[in-house]
Amino acid sequence: MVKWDDDIYNTPAYSVTDAARYLRIPVVTLRSWLKGRSYATQIGQQAFEPLIQRPDLALPQLSFTNLVEAHVLRIIRETHQVKLDKVRHALDYMSQQFDTAHPLVMRRFQTDGVDLFVDQVDRLVNVSRSGQLAMRETLKHLLTRIEWNAEGIANRFFPIIEWVPEPGTDKIIFLDPSIRFGKPVIAGQGVPTAAIVSLIDAGDSIDDVAEEFDCSPEQIKAAIQFEAQNRAA
DNA sequence: TCCCGTAGCACTCCGATTGT
DNA sequence: ACAATCGGAGTGCTACGGGA
Numbered sequence: 001m002v003k004w005d006d007d008i009y010n011t012p013a014y015s016v017t018d019a020a021r022y023l024r025i026p027v028v029t030l031r032s033w034l035k036g037r038s039y040a041t042q043i044g045q046q047a048f049e050p051l052i053q054r055p056d057l058a059l060p061q062l063s064f065t066n067l068v069e070a071h072v073l074r075i076i077r078e079t080h081q082v083k084l085d086k087v088r089h090a091l092d093y094m095s096q097q098f099d100t101a102h103p104l105v106m107r108r109f110q111t112d113g114v115d116l117f118v119d120q121v122d123r124l125v126n127v128s129r130s131g132q133l134a135m136r137e138t139l140k141h142l143l144t145r146i147e148w149n150a151e152g153i154a155n156r157f158f159p160i161i162e163w164v165p166e167p168g169t170d171k172i173i174f175l176d177p178s179i180r181f182g183k184p185v186i187a188g189q190g191v192p193t194a195a196i197v198s199l200i201d202a203g204d205s206i207d208d209v210a211e212e213f214d215c216s217p218e219q220i221k222a223a224i225q226f227e228a229q230n231r232a233a
Numbered sequence: 234t235c236c237c238g239t240a241g242c243a244c245t246c247c248g249a250t251t252g253t
Numbered sequence: 254a255c256a257a258t259c260g261g262a263g264t265g266c267t268a269c270g271g272g273a
Contacts, residue, residue, distance in 0.1 A: 016236085026265070026267095027236090027237090028238090028239095028266065029264085029266075035238090037264090039241095039262080039264085041262060041263090042260095048263070048264075077264095084264070
């Protein structure tokens with residue numbers, strides 16, 4: 001089993017609320033994925049088991065690894081309406097094949113993992129040929145928002161921004177546990193988006209802030225947009 | 234004020250049952 | 254044998270309360 005217990009990628013670092021905002025997932029939904037839930041049926045209470053394994057069950061916080069896993073799961077659920085129990089089965093299979101509890105954050109998932117995963121889902125729900133192709137493309141596209149370290153473990157994540165200054169500039173903001181404790185920062189400069197927005201809120205102009213942090217106005221606008229969508233979530 | 238947890242409603246999906 | 258329907262399970266979400 002691949003282990004990276006004590007590293008920064010598997011340390012509780014994000015509250016459920018923050019993670020839900022970054023990923024655009026309702027807080028309670030994310031909480032259900034993390035902690036499971038119970039629900040009433042005619043034969044009594046039933047349990048919905050957690051989909052994502054937190055690093056420390058005594059703490060509600062997610063690790064960076066959990067954040068990336070939730071991102072992948074959200075896309076699979078939202079784009080392809082695959083039932084969670086099928087996802088669960090496919091993930092169990094992936095865990096065995098990859099010999100890790102976190103197959104979705106391995107670089108191998110990008111190469112042979114996507115095909116393996118789609119094949120598993122297909123076996124469980126009999127996806128159409130076009131559906132399989134669409135799912136492969138979606139997964140491969142969303143994996144372009146993740147970068148891996150030398151060990152093949154996800155170490156940088158580019159959250160989706162609703163508005164970007166111009167096409168092809170949607171990787172302005174990223175989260176990296178080794179930079180600013182994993183808070184959202186501007187790519188290149190490493191300036192926290194929250195710091196930028198607090199200056200703007202205090203009355204500084206976009207150009208002033210851009211100059212102060214040695215950023216472009218487009219980067220500042222993207223940071224404002226990212227923080228605004230988090231607040232609205 | 235914010236975060237966390239719980240209750241419960243609404244909706245979808247799927248399998249069982251019933252009708253033709 | 255197939256189609257229609259029904260009911261329960263599973264899941265997402267809102268609302269609300271408690272605690273820091």
